[in-house]
Amino acid sequence: MQYPQLKQQSQSGPSASAPSTVRFGDFMLDLRAAELRKKGHKIRLQEQPFQILLELLERPGEVVLREEIRKKLWPDNTVVEFEHSINAAIKRLRDSLQDSAESPRYIETLARRGYRFIAPVSRRRHHLSRKLPLSPVPPRSLRKEQLAGRCGRMRQSPCCHSPTRAAVRITNISLTAWQKSS
Numbered sequence: 001m002q003y004p005q006l007k008q009q010s011q012s013g014p015s016a017s018a019p020s021t022v023r024f025g026d027f028m029l030d031l032r033a034a035e036l037r038k039k040g041h042k043i044r045l046q047e048q049p050f051q052i053l054l055e056l057l058e059r060p061g062e063v064v065l066r067e068e069i070r071k072k073l074w075p076d077n078t079v080v081e082f083e084h085s086i087n088a089a090i091k092r093l094r095d096s097l098q099d100s101a102e103s104p105r106y107i108e109t110l111a112r113r114g115y116r117f118i119a120p121v122s123r124r125r126h127h128l129s130r131k132l133p134l135s136p137v138p139p140r141s142l143r144k145e146q147l148a149g150r151c152g153r154m155r156q157s158p159c160c161h162s163p164t165r166a167a168v169r170i171t172n173i174s175l176t177a178w179q180k181s182s
């Protein structure tokens with residue numbers, strides 16, 4: 001099952017995108033892996049409680065109506081006892097979060113209306129950054145003569161044969177080739 005990404009609440013320019021992790025209390029929800037973790041330990045969460053948690057985390061502090069949950073969990077042509085099914089899914093979610101309806105830390109019940117996520121929430125986007133290799137590897141297309149300082153251009157200048165200049169040249173050639181291939 002593929003889970004939808006959590007919507008970003010505020011758009012702050014072109015770099016704004018949906019968060020990949022959401023933290024609340026001791027919990028971290030990894031949206032890419034669709035996993036809930038508590039202090040690093042994976043918490044089992046079924047599909048419907050997971051969908052409800054996503055809906056609540058999209059709008060923390062706001063009321064999510066039972067009708068909105070029903071529409072998210074079941075298409076219009078589904079025949080099911082919605083009231084009981086929503087209650088059961090909320091109970092499973094609370095069990096996973098070790099929360100209670102009587103003294104909630106995460107999910108507050110608004111009788112016959114819906115639910116509200118009441119804990120502080122932080123979102124984090126993970127960017128895949130391109131990292132340079134620790135030691136540049138020359139591309140295979142370079143001839144050994146070039147790397148050994150025997151190319152035509154290097155022969156003209158005797159100072160190019162120093163080990164430092166050769167290392168700088170190899171690094172520049174490798175970095176250029178790597179950037180073109182990326």
